[in-house]
Amino acid sequence: MRIxxxxxxxxxxxxxxxxxxxxxxTWVFDLDNTLYPAHSSLFxxxxxxxxxxxxxxxxxxxxxxxxxxxxxxQRYGTTLRGLMDEHGISPDAFLEYxxxxxxxxxxxxPRLGDAIAALPGRRFIMTNxxxxxxxxxxxxxxxxxxxxxxxxxxxxxLVPKPDEATYARFLKMHGLNPETGAMFEDLSRNLxxxxxxxxxxVLVVAAPDTPAxxxxxxxxxxxxVGDACYIDHVTDDLANFLVGVAxxxxxxx
Numbered sequence: 001m002r003i004x005x006x007x008x009x010x011x012x013x014x015x016x017x018x019x020x021x022x023x024x025x026t027w028v029f030d031l032d033n034t035l036y037p038a039h040s041s042l043f044x045x046x047x048x049x050x051x052x053x054x055x056x057x058x059x060x061x062x063x064x065x066x067x068x069x070x071x072x073x074q075r076y077g078t079t080l081r082g083l084m085d086e087h088g089i090s091p092d093a094f095l096e097y098x099x100x101x102x103x104x105x106x107x108x109x110p111r112l113g114d115a116i117a118a119l120p121g122r123r124f125i126m127t128n129x130x131x132x133x134x135x136x137x138x139x140x141x142x143x144x145x146x147x148x149x150x151x152x153x154x155x156x157x158l159v160p161k162p163d164e165a166t167y168a169r170f171l172k173m174h175g176l177n178p179e180t181g182a183m184f185e186d187l188s189r190n191l192x193x194x195x196x197x198x199x200x201x202v203l204v205v206a207a208p209d210t211p212a213x214x215x216x217x218x219x220x221x222x223x224x225v226g227d228a229c230y231i232d233h234v235t236d237d238l239a240n241f242l243v244g245v246a247x248x249x250x251x252x253x
Contacts (some may be wrong), residue, residue, distance in 0.1 A: 010137065020200055020232065022243050024179040025121030028170075028199075029147075029163075031134050032127065034238065036106055036141060038206040039214045045101040046129075047053040047217045050079050053097050057089065070219055078128050078159035079232050084158065091158055095155045095157075099133035106140035115242035120249060125150045126170055128160040161190045166195065184238065195230030207236040216239075 029035055032043045055065035070194045072082025073173050083089045116123060125144055133151040136143040151173070171178055178197035184204055185191050191201040203225060206215055216222070225234060235241035 001025060015243055017233065017248060020250075021182060021249060023180055024182045024200060026176050027036055027116075027119050027121065027123045027125050028176070028181060028183045029124070029193075030127060030183075030185045030187075030190065030204075031125055031137055033128075033206075034169070034184055034204045035125070035143070036137060037210075037238075038186070038218075039104065040105050041214045042103065042105055042137070044214065044217050046098055046133075049098040049101065052084070052214055053111065053205075055081070057087070070184060074219070074221060077162060078153070080153070080238060089155075095108050095130045095132075095153070099136075100131050101133075103136045103140050108138060108140070108142035109140065109239065112141065112239040112242070113143045113146060116143055118246035119242065122174075122176075123147050123155045124170075124174065126161070127151070128153050128156075130154065153211060160189075161181075162193055164193050167193050188225055188231055191228070192230045195232070200232050201236060202233045202241070203231045205234060205236050205237050 032046070035209040036042060051062065051066050051069050054069050055062060058065065058068070058070065068082075069079045072079045072086070076082040076085065078093050080089075080091055083094065084091060113221045115188065125134050125138065125147050127150070129152060131150050131154065134145070134150045134152060136149075138147065151170045153160060155173070157165050158170060160171075161167070167178075170176075178194065178199045179192070181198075181203065182200040183191060185194075186204045188203055191203060195201045205223070205225065225231065233241075
């Protein structure tokens with residue numbers, strides 16, 4: 001697992017975790033494949049439901065529906081946004097259908113909960129999914145009470161990350177200063193705007209031993225890290241990373 005800052009392309013040295021979060025008083029977490037590990041296969045269910053919705057809506061074969069789903073996801077931020085812009089669909093039925101999944105594969109994660117609770121300041125979930133889905137995930141993980149609010153795709157006026165307007169809307173809604181914030185995400189592209197705004201950024205990646213079949217639905221661009229200068233830290237174990245961060249923020253005699 002890596003928890004130190006990654007060197008930036010222009011040669012700027014990484015910022016050690018011991019110093020990187022001392023100024024942070026706002027902690028913002030993406031939901032899917034971030035607060036729970038990718039190998040849980042939870043989002044694989046959502047992915048399949050999205051393909052089924054596209055297939056039924058447009059009368060496509062399964063592969064054609066999959067290809068269109070991924071094309072919209074990459075170009076618009078979510079498949080939903082693509083369907084809205086290209087086909088004029090109403091979002092309510094889509095959100096209800098694609099998040100009607102079995103959340104039971106997720107188990108309570110007391111270590112993650114304790115680590116989040118130890119972070120000083122305000123804590124939020126910011127997701128391109130629905131509030132209901134986020135509430136179900138948080139409840140299964142046992143972390144609901146550790147967050148002040150959930151900013152979902154409806155709160156974002158159906159404009160998904162990585163659109164700049166969505167981050168601005170979130171920050172304004174809660175009166176947040178991005179320069180004292182940290183953002184945790186599993187998609188590197190969703191960290192560019194937070195970084196530009198002055199937030200500390202953390203990319204959460206799948207563990208090296210994650211079975212390939214459990215994340216086969218993810219395309220290369222979804223998992224790329226590359227040399228993105230807007231990624232400050234990379235971890236494959238969020239709970240352990242947060243334990244380390246919280247420990248650096250404790251007063252030591």
